[in-house]
Amino acid sequence: MDKIKIDPTKEKNVFSIIPDMEQEKKKIQGDYSLLHLGISSIVLGVAMNSFLPITPLVYIFYGIGIGSTAFHVTAKKQLKYETLLKHCNLYKGDMLPQLHEKKKTSYGYCLRFSLPPGLSSDDFKNKKKAIEQFLDRRVEIKYAHKNILLEIYEKELQRDYNFEVIETKGILELVIGHSYNGPITVNLLDGEPHMLIAGETGAGKSTVLRAILTILILTKDPNNVKLHLVDLKRGAELGIFRKCEMVNSFSKTPEEAEGRLYKILMEVERRYDLFAQYDCVDIKEYNKKFKTKKLYYQLVVIDEFSELKKEKDSLGIIERLAAMARACGIHLLISTQRPSATVINGDIKANVSVVLGLKTMNDVNSRIVIDHDGLSDLRGKGHGILKHKGKEIEIQSMNLQPYQARDLLKDTYTKKDDKNNFEPKKQKTVAGEVENFDFLKVFKGDKY
């Protein structure tokens, strides 16, 4: 590890400990004379303006003033990063990483560099501490598409957010947590229909899922949304929701889950037939046409969906649902603690585009989840990166413990719960919803 004792705010110190930086020092001094020229020109322009009528000369002074001040500021910024890279030995021969983009973000800045031949992303990552000392800021270094992303944090995200019920407008607009700019929501009816939550054990998947579902149940009309819960930890995590009116089915084992998924797939097919019959393109149009026989939206929630691979058809059905269910109002919210390439395969990735990446064990898993490193550096306990609509947002989920959720939900418990078995209340079928069809007979053996 490099030992550097400098005050990063004072360039003087930097140059005094790095002898080959003398030239940089001269350049910056040159830029300061530009700044002086800029300021004096503006002052002269203002002075002339108050004594003389506006003349072209005044404009020339203003022009020189503004131009040279701007040049000074840009050159100084550029030099700051060049100095940083040189100071941290991040160059090869006389080639520095090239700065391609500097973006203002909710947390500070993100710089995108390409690397010169011979310099690797690991070289960059090994210098994380040195860069942090130089900039006096927390940084994250990520590798994405052959570029290095250097995220500079001007602010820190709070570590603990108490749970609060946040109302959202959309029928399936989920509250994920807090970012630097306040609560963050994802509307599954607005372009990106399915969501994945991935992270190692203890990363906070169950807690964030609990908070999302509690808010959904407390704030949305159960006549518009129904939930299918699949909890392959034998019902231990999602069990607190099973008696809620909004919950349509609850599966605790891979076999039960497979049966339920077949049934949901049949419902997808039935809805497509309905749309074809009544000349509608999707659920929105259908519900507009048939106001008294509306189809409800369905959210299929699967906690630990990698467990489903024991039932050979289940992953295939999930892939199929992810690919075709959106137009008919059926959406997926799936979580896994095994973000391997076989679980989060190409089909899932292509169709489940909203991703909440929580802490992962290593960079390989991070790349599988969000396409670049970074998740292994998170703090855990609900600290995550949300990928949504082409953006990435650092979030902290709200802390909702099971006993708190149970307390909040008790008024929504409308179902009997005998010996832990879920007895779904006989649903009034909407527009002839599939209920008692022998789906297994029909689908077993079919290829999905």
Ligand SMILES: Nc1ncnc2c1ncn2[C@@H]1O[C@H](COP(=O)(O)OP(=O)(O)OP(=O)(O)O)[C@@H](O)[C@H]1O
């Ligand atoms: N947003 C949060 N704020 C504070 N503490 C949290 C938060 N999320 C999770 N935790 C704490 O972190 C621990 C692990 O959380 P949780 O059980 O949700 O993780 P998990 O990813 O579901 O783990 P597993 O896969 O082993 O079930 C718990 O003690 C929980 O209280």
